[in-house]
Every structure is written in structure tokens, then in C-alpha cells.
Amino acid sequence: MCLAIPGKIVAIEYAEDPVFSKARVSFDGIMREISIAAVPSAQVGQYVLVHVGMAISIIDEEEALITLGYFKRLNK
Amino acid sequence: MKHLEEYRNADIAARYLDDIHKVVTRPWSIMEICGGQTHSLVRNGIIELLPQSINMVHGPGCPVCVTPVAIIDKAIHLSRMSRVVLCSFGDMLRVPGTRESLLSAKAAGADVRLVYSPLDVVQLAKKSPGSKFVFLAAGFETTAPANALALIQAEKLGLDNFYVLSAQVLVPPAMELLLSDADTQVDGFLAAGHVCAITGYMAYLPLARQHQVPIVITGFEVLDLLLGILHCVRQLEHGEAEVANQYARVVKPNGNSQAREWMARVFEVSDREWRGIGTIPQSGLEPSIKYRRFDANFAFAMANVPAETSHSCIAGQILKGMKKPGDCASFRKECTPLHPLGAPMVSSEGACAAYFNYAKISS
Numbered sequence: 001m002c003l004a005i006p007g008k009i010v011a012i013e014y015a016e017d018p019v020f021s022k023a024r025v026s027f028d029g030i031m032r033e034i035s036i037a038a039v040p041s042a043q044v045g046q047y048v049l050v051h052v053g054m055a056i057s058i059i060d061e062e063e064a065l066i067t068l069g070y071f072k073r074l075n076k
Numbered sequence: 077m078k079h080l081e082e083y084r085n086a087d088i089a090a091r092y093l094d095d096i097h098k099v100v101t102r103p104w105s106i107m108e109i110c111g112g113q114t115h116s117l118v119r120n121g122i123i124e125l126l127p128q129s130i131n132m133v134h135g136p137g138c139p140v141c142v143t144p145v146a147i148i149d150k151a152i153h154l155s156r157m158s159r160v161v162l163c164s165f166g167d168m169l170r171v172p173g174t175r176e177s178l179l180s181a182k183a184a185g186a187d188v189r190l191v192y193s194p195l196d197v198v199q200l201a202k203k204s205p206g207s208k209f210v211f212l213a214a215g216f217e218t219t220a221p222a223n224a225l226a227l228i229q230a231e232k233l234g235l236d237n238f239y240v241l242s243a244q245v246l247v248p249p250a251m252e253l254l255l256s257d258a259d260t261q262v263d264g265f266l267a268a269g270h271v272c273a274i275t276g277y278m279a280y281l282p283l284a285r286q287h288q289v290p291i292v293i294t295g296f297e298v299l300d301l302l303l304g305i306l307h308c309v310r311q312l313e314h315g316e317a318e319v320a321n322q323y324a325r326v327v328k329p330n331g332n333s334q335a336r337e338w339m340a341r342v343f344e345v346s347d348r349e350w351r352g353i354g355t356i357p358q359s360g361l362e363p364s365i366k367y368r369r370f371d372a373n374f375a376f377a378m379a380n381v382p383a384e385t386s387h388s389c390i391a392g393q394i395l396k397g398m399k400k401p402g403d404c405a406s407f408r409k410e411c412t413p414l415h416p417l418g419a420p421m422v423s424s425e426g427a428c429a430a431y432f433n434y435a436k437i438s439s
């Protein structure tokens with residue numbers, strides 16, 4: 001139920017009232033319109049984690065790489 | 077996501093497993109709270125690859141599974157009213173109520189619709205002012221912000237035909253209950269990554285300290301889970317009890333403050349019954365007084381039907397990690413995903429369904 005999937009922001013449509021701001025997000029090429037009201041600083045090109053039609057977190061690329069680098073370092 | 081494949085890399089997973097095998101010297105019970113993680117652990121066969129001395133205990137982290145029969149019965153009652161459209165997520169429609177599920181009510185003519193997002197229900201309500209739309213809102217802290225946003229949008233749009241029937245629950249009170257329950261033997265926790273994306277993890281610091289358990293915030297991919305287990309076992313072996321964040325690419329220490337602000341604005345914390353477990357104090361969310369006109373419990377006359385759960389279902393013990401699905405006499409017999417007796421067999425994140433679909437050895 002807490003399933004959330006990462007997608008890439010392709011375009012943002014800012015609304016006058018930010019609770020209605022939306023983005024077009026690509027999930028491996030499949031486009032969906034989702035709310036970005038909870039991640040107001042999100043930018044085109046960033047990856048966001050989307051749950052029930054709303055982005056809940058901007059994915060930190062650097063952290064994603066650090067975690068993977070850490071795997072490799074640990075296991076050398 | 078660019079790096080998603082790497083989080084499923086079999087070579088790295090094998091090395092990780094090796095690390096876990098090297099670190100473990102004693103038996104440990106580790107509970108993953110989140111049903112999504114249970115599903116991933118079972119589907120990817122991780123449980124069978126772990127050292128035998130690590131017992132993965134499956135927690136209550138499936139909001140669909142813990143939704144009480146009484147709320148399903150209420151939703152069915154509402155769905156039969158004229159001009160009412162009852163909307164919810166797919167899994168919720170299949171949860172057995174006392175006599176039937178929302179899906180069977182739909183087959184019998186009730187207007188029940190499956191939706192992907194509560195925000196879609198707001199749009200439906202806007203387009204059809206002649207109908208009343210009730211959203212059966214299940215979910216943990218991960219989902220509550222979207223439910224809150226739907227109410228805020230409905231208010232701003234001036235809708236008077238959008239309502240919420242809340243089945244929302246909070247994770248930390250359930251963890252507290254499990255930790256205080258003498259029947260539940262859990263040495264360490266994997267905390268639910270997407271719940272923490274909203275809440276952050278400061279709330280877990282006192283839990284870890286007070287109960288002396290390590291709590292590792294973990295993601296859902298194979299490597300996330302293995303790394304979470306490794307961090308947890310390392311702490312256990314060293315006698316540590318810290319909160320660690322394995323899922324830093326998604327979870328910030330303070331979570332998502334905008335989302336929490338909406339939750340605080342729209343909902344208030346209440347006592348809540350968890351199916352199979354009982355009432356957990358201060359573990360639910362209901363619309364606050366200011367948003368009460370959107371609360372289906374107040375907007376509609378509700379018949380008080382006494383609710384009943386199947387007697388043979390041991391969902392409560394499964395949800396508390398005391399039993400595994402294979403321990404239930406009905407598992408794979410009278411109870412299957414097509415004919416579920418209890419909610420853990422309905423939701424794909426319920427432990428019973430996960431074992432039914434994927435596990436080879438569990439029965």
C-alpha cells in the first residue's frame with residue numbers, strides 16, 4: 001500500500017494556488033500527471049518518488065550513488 | 077530511475093548476503109514493519125537465503141490488512157445509498173466485511189469505483205455535482221498527506237459532494253505496542269522507508285533508546301533490504317541500539333514538512349481499532365473539527381451493524397509477528413487470494429498473500 005515509484009519530471013505546471021501544482025512525470029517512458037504540491041522545490045529533470053498520484057520526496061542522486069558506492073567499498 | 081537496476085544487482089546482493097552470514101553469531105528476530113517489504117523479501121526469495129539464525133518476522137504494516145471489518149461494513153452501507161459513489165484503492169475493494177466485500181456490493185449494483193489517487197476523486201466530484209463521492213481513505217503516514225491534500229483541494233474548490241471515510245493509521249504507536257507486548261519477540265526493526273519519507277525518523281529515537289532496539293530505515297529493493305538487515309545485525313551483534321538511515325536517497329531526517337503540515341491541518345489523532353490487534357491508543361487519523369463536513373461519519377446516517385470477523389482467521393497473531401501464514405489451518409485451503417477469509421490474504425502486501433504467491437517452503 002505504501003508502494004511508491006520513482007519517475008523523472010518532464011514538465012511542471014505551476015498553479016496560482018500551489019496546492020494545485022502538477023507535473024508530467026515519466027515512469028520509464030510512461031507519462032502521468034501527478035501533484036508536486038508536497039515537493040514545491042522540485043525541478044524539471046529531477047527524480048521524484050510518487051505515491052497515489054503525489055510526489056512525496058525528491059530523490060537525492062548523490063545519496064543514491066553514495067549508497068551504491070558504499071556497497072562496492074564494503075565488498076572490495 | 078537510473079540506478080534502480082543497480083539496487084537489484086545479483087552480484088552485489090550475493091556479496092552482501094555473504095557479509096550477513098559472516099557477521100551473525102547468534103539467533104536474532106528482525107521485524108520488517110512494512111508489508112511492501114514483506115512482499116519484496118518473500119518475492120525475491122531473500123528469507124530463504126539468509127542465515128537460519130535470522131528470523132524475519134512480518135509486522136502489521138499493511139493498512140489494508142488492519143482496516144477493521146466495521147469500516148468495510150460502513151463503506152458497503154454507504155455504497156448502497158442512492159447517488160453515492162464509493163471510491164477506494166483496488167485492494168480495499170476485496171477486503172471481506174461481515175457479509176461481503178465492496179467488490180461483491182458492486183456486482184450487486186452499488187456504485188463502487190477503483191481509483192489510483194484521492195486527488196482523482198476530487199476531480200470526479202467536481203465533474204459530477206449531482207453525485208456524492210465518498211473516498212474510503214486507508215493508509216499510513218505515506219498516504220495520509222495525499223488524503224489531506226484531497227480535502228484541502230475540495231475545500232478550495234468549494235465542493236459539497238466530496239467525503240472521506242477514514243481508515244488511516246499511524247506506525248509509531250503500533251511499534252510501541254509490539255515492543256511492549258511480551259508475546260512479541262523482536263530484537264530489531266526495519267522501519268518503513270516511505271512512511272519515514274514523510275515523518276522523518278526523529279520519532280524513532282526515543283523508541284530505540286527506551287526499548288534498546290536497533291531501528292534501521294530501509295528501502296524496498298533487494299540491496300536496500302539486505303543492507304538494512306546487515307546494519308541491523310551488526311548493531312545487534314555489537315549490543316548497539318541506534319536509529320540508522322539506510323534509505324538516505326529518499327528519507328531526510330525531518331521527512332517532508334509540507335506534507336506533515338497538511339496532515340496536522342486536516343486530521344486529528346484518535347484511538348483506532350486495528351483488525352486482529354484491537355484498539356491502539358492515538359494510532360488513527362480522522363478529519364479534524366474544521367474539516368468535519370467532509371467526514372462521511374458525520375455527513376451520512378450510519379446503521380450500526382455488529383461486525384464479525386471469520387473465526388478461523390489468525391490474522392491478529394500474523395500481524396503481530398507471533399505466527400507465520402503456514403501456521404494457519406485455513407492457509408491455502410479455505411483461504412486463498414480468490415476466497416480470502418482475512419485481509420492478509422487480500423492485499424498483495426499481506427503476509428498470507430505474499431507466502432501464497434511466492435514462498436515455496438512456507439506451507
Ligand code: SF4
Binds near residue numbers: 389394412417
Ligand atoms: S491464511 Fe487466511 S485465514 Fe489464515 S490468517 Fe491468513 S488471512 Fe486469515
